Amino acid sequence: MSAAGLKLAFPRARHMLPGFHLSLGFTLFYLTGIVVIPLLALLLRPYNLGLERFWSAISTPRVLASLRLSFGMALFAATIDATFGFIIAWVLVRYRFTGRRILDAVIDLPFALPTAVAGIALSSLYAPNGWIGAPLAAYGIRIAYTPWGVLVAMIFIGLPFTVRTLEPVLNELGLDVEEAAATLGATRLQTILRVVLPSLLPSLLTGAAMAFARGAGEYGSVIFIAGNIPAVSEIAPLLIVTKLEEFDYAGAAAIGVVMLAASFVMLLALNGLQSWAAKRR
Amino acid sequence: MSTQSQTRSDRNPTEDPLWLKLLLGILAMLFIAIVLLLPLTLVFKEAFAQGVGALWTATTEPDALAAVRLSLTAAAIAVPLNTLFGIAAAWSVAKFDFPGKTLLVTVIDLPFSVSPVVSGLIYVLVFGMQGWLGPWASAHDIHILFALPGIVLATIFVTFPFVARELIPLMTDQGREEEEAAATLGASGLGTFLRVTLPNIKWGLLYGVLLCNARALGEFGAVSVVSGHIRGQTNTMPLHVELLYNNYDYVGAFSVAALLAMLALVTLVLKSLLEWRYADELAAVHRH
Numbered sequence: 001m002s003a004a005g006l007k008l009a010f011p012r013a014r015h016m017l018p019g020f021h022l023s024l025g026f027t028l029f030y031l032t033g034i035v036v037i038p039l040l041a042l043l044l045r046p047y048n049l050g051l052e053r054f055w056s057a058i059s060t061p062r063v064l065a066s067l068r069l070s071f072g073m074a075l076f077a078a079t080i081d082a083t084f085g086f087i088i089a090w091v092l093v094r095y096r097f098t099g100r101r102i103l104d105a106v107i108d109l110p111f112a113l114p115t116a117v118a119g120i121a122l123s124s125l126y127a128p129n130g131w132i133g134a135p136l137a138a139y140g141i142r143i144a145y146t147p148w149g150v151l152v153a154m155i156f157i158g159l160p161f162t163v164r165t166l167e168p169v170l171n172e173l174g175l176d177v178e179e180a181a182a183t184l185g186a187t188r189l190q191t192i193l194r195v196v197l198p199s200l201l202p203s204l205l206t207g208a209a210m211a212f213a214r215g216a217g218e219y220g221s222v223i224f225i226a227g228n229i230p231a232v233s234e235i236a237p238l239l240i241v242t243k244l245e246e247f248d249y250a251g252a253a254a255i256g257v258v259m260l261a262a263s264f265v266m267l268l269a270l271n272g273l274q275s276w277a278a279k280r281r
Numbered sequence: 282m283s284t285q286s287q288t289r290s291d292r293n294p295t296e297d298p299l300w301l302k303l304l305l306g307i308l309a310m311l312f313i314a315i316v317l318l319l320p321l322t323l324v325f326k327e328a329f330a331q332g333v334g335a336l337w338t339a340t341t342e343p344d345a346l347a348a349v350r351l352s353l354t355a356a357a358i359a360v361p362l363n364t365l366f367g368i369a370a371a372w373s374v375a376k377f378d379f380p381g382k383t384l385l386v387t388v389i390d391l392p393f394s395v396s397p398v399v400s401g402l403i404y405v406l407v408f409g410m411q412g413w414l415g416p417w418a419s420a421h422d423i424h425i426l427f428a429l430p431g432i433v434l435a436t437i438f439v440t441f442p443f444v445a446r447e448l449i450p451l452m453t454d455q456g457r458e459e460e461e462a463a464a465t466l467g468a469s470g471l472g473t474f475l476r477v478t479l480p481n482i483k484w485g486l487l488y489g490v491l492l493c494n495a496r497a498l499g500e501f502g503a504v505s506v507v508s509g510h511i512r513g514q515t516n517t518m519p520l521h522v523e524l525l526y527n528n529y530d531y532v533g534a535f536s537v538a539a540l541l542a543m544l545a546l547v548t549l550v551l552k553s554l555l556e557w558r559y560a561d562e563l564a565a566v567h568r569h
Contacts (some may be wrong), residue, residue: 019468024373038403105553112545114499116519121320183295217396219502237398
């Protein structure tokens with residue numbers, strides 16, 4: 001903070017290096033053209049439409065069902081990803097075994113694999129004649145083409161977020177508190193659940209929030225497996241696409257505004273979580 | 282490793298008991314195998330389901346080649362532009378102080394939290410016939426939507442933060458002293474960047490470009506909204522996969538998908554190599 005104050009007192013020192021105006025100018029120009037103006041085109045849409053038409057476009061049962069599905073299943077998936085993300089990060093950071101690095105690299109697969117590829121793979125895997133779908137079908141359980149298919153795809157897409165936010169924190173976590181807990185007579189499981197887990201909470205929530213945000217907006221990996229039955233397994237992003245194909249721009253924009261508003265809220269929440277995590281470290 | 286007494290006080294207190302290690306290890310492996318590895322295996326198995334010949338035919342037929350060409354073209358425009366932007370943004374944020382810096386960094390990250398479909402939608406709202414610039418573009422016979430420019434714009438948007446978010450923390454960490462010394466000694470701005478900054482950030486830059494490129498070639502949702510799905514013309518590789526799959530051409534769909542999966546695997550290998558070999562020269566988040 002004091003360094004910044006010093007810089008303000010001597011404004012010339014700011015321009016010791018060349019290229020400030022050029023680099024910041026290009027940054028702002030590019031950012032405005034590619035991101036800010038197009039986003040404004042969406043955000044201002046409800047005002048162009050009139051708020052009444054906006055609300056009536058949002059409050060149809062089909063739209064509400066799709067929003068409930070996208071956000072509800074994303075929350076469910078984020079919870080599962082947080083649970084298994086913790087277990088996987090723990091195993092990868094704390095245990096030493098052959099193949100650990102390969103396993104660690106594999107975690108990023110959902111980031112690298114195009115979502116359409118993941119989508120058709122998951123769909124074939126969980127279809128009633130698929131590797132996983134067939135055995136489940138014998139017990140009368142159907143995953144593909146039901147809302148559970150949406151969940152499966154969102155779990156896939158969100159997993160790296162929880163593992164990757166936990167790993168560096170687990171690495172930095174000192175062993176002294178765990179030793180102290182053990183000395184005071186806590187069992188290992190008690191130590192993990194009551195000492196380690198609480199200090200990981202901010203990062204765990206950050207990872208889960210990222211997985212949730214990604215899952216709620218996810219399109220490519222979900223649409224193949226979901227079956228896309230209106231009001232049952234139709235996600236909100238797909239309904240935007242459907243409305244665009246019907247040239248219902250107002251309807252598409254209305255859902256888009258809701259999704260975008262949710263993104264802003266998540267971004268704020270994430271910033272809050274991260275500064276909390278930084279303070280706890 | 283004493284073998285005589287296995288009392289609790291003897292064991293390292295921060296080491297998990299064997300039963301817990303086994304339980305968590307097996308849970309982690311099972312989850313990774315089912316959630317991540319099984320879908321990947323299935324892609325290659327289905328691609329080779331009818332032999333290498335069918336795979337070759339599916340990936341070399343004209344529409345598939347057109348899709349490959351379009352994907353490569355879009356990435357070849359989007360990735361250099363976002364790289365240039367990433368460098369400019371990181372230079373201004375890391376080397377200078379100005380009000381609103383935090384806001385700027387937040388806005389740069391914004392495209393990551395926007396749904397891919399919304400990313401496509403915003404360009405439809407700008408350039409569509411009911412959009413801000415649509416009537417103007419149409420009057421001047423400029424085709425943006427359902428053509429290459431729209432696909433490029435959507436690709437730029439979804440890959441926007443990759444290079445910048447890699448370079449900003451890295452260059453902030455490295456400080457300004459070296460560049461300031463070079464400037465004091467009379468080096469030009471470009472000379473300072475090329476000879477002082479670039480050698481320090483080259484692996485981080487490569488890392489960002491690698492991820493940016495992978496996402497650019499694989500983007501589906503955003504491109505799907507603006508492409509118009511014209512077979513052989515505005516279908517990128519992922520869109521071609523969708524088209525084949527929806528036409529029940531599973532071998533074809535999985536063949537092109539296998540091509541994309543190979544690309545993803547190459548990306549993962551290169552990314553891991555960078556993380557292991559050059560950990561110190563990447564942003565702090567990747568050092569594990």
